[in-house]
Amino acid sequence: MKEHKKSQTKEKNLLCRLAEIVAPQASEFCWGLYYQPKEPDNISELQTNR
Structure with missing residues (x-):
């Protein structure tokens, strides 16, 4: 059992x-x-449309 725990570790x-x-x-x-x-893409178009 101890060997199994060591191998798992x-x-x-x-x-x-x-x-x-x-x-x-x-x-x-x-x-x-x-x-x-x-x-973002096309930011100038969005700003001019306001």
């Missing part, structure tokens, strides 16, 4: 370290989906 630590390595890189691949320009 090692697996959890490995998984945690893997997540720490992969998470920052994954967010860089998805930046395009959440990018918002500082100024």
Whole structure:
């Protein structure tokens, strides 16, 4: 039983370290989906229509 708990702990630590390595890189691949320009498209048209 103790050996099983030790192996589980090692697996959890490995998984945690893997997540720490992969998470920052994954967010860089998805930046395009959440990018918002500082100024919306056609902002001048919206401002002149007021």
